[in-house]
Amino acid sequence: MLLIEKVLMLKSSEIFQNTPESELVELASVLEEVYVNAGSLLFSKGDTGTCMYFICNGTIRIHDGPHTLAVLGENEIVGELSVLDAESRSASATTSEPCILLKLEQEDFYRIMMNNPDIFKGILKTLCRRLRAINKRSVLLEQTQIM
Numbered sequence: 001m002l003l004i005e006k007v008l009m010l011k012s013s014e015i016f017q018n019t020p021e022s023e024l025v026e027l028a029s030v031l032e033e034v035y036v037n038a039g040s041l042l043f044s045k046g047d048t049g050t051c052m053y054f055i056c057n058g059t060i061r062i063h064d065g066p067h068t069l070a071v072l073g074e075n076e077i078v079g080e081l082s083v084l085d086a087e088s089r090s091a092s093a094t095t096s097e098p099c100i101l102l103k104l105e106q107e108d109f110y111r112i113m114m115n116n117p118d119i120f121k122g123i124l125k126t127l128c129r130r131l132r133a134i135n136k137r138s139v140l141l142e143q144t145q146i147m
Contacts, residue, residue: 006031037098040095049083058073
């Protein structure tokens with residue numbers, strides 16, 4: 001994938017839509033292309049995480065054992081918590097179909113974040129959106145159990 005293709009892919013995502021292209025060029029230059037077959041385990045719950053992935057194509061199921069937590073698709077990120085703190089993965093990720101991913105290592109992430117706050121803001125917005133969705137599901141589940 002050419003650098004410009006990576007930049008355009010990033011720019012098309014909600015996460016990076018407000019990020020200047022000049023900043024996306026730096027990010028795109030360190031992203032590694034990863035091709036994964038359907039049904040492949042990307043990472044397991046408990047693994048030490050040192051990278052995150054941007055999904056260019058395909059879908060990834062985030063799960064804890066048989067329980068599906070989320071299904072992520074094109075233009076979304078996966079593994080962002082581990083790139084922020086390098087703690088153990090909180091869930092497993094398995095491809096539902098063949099995927100093309102762009103991998104960002106933690107060391108590159110921190111270096112780029114120091115100079116490009118818009119990229120960091122995009123990732124934080126994604127985390128906040130996901131946390132709100134989890135909170136909403138928790139409330140709905142609690143209300144269902146009360147009834």
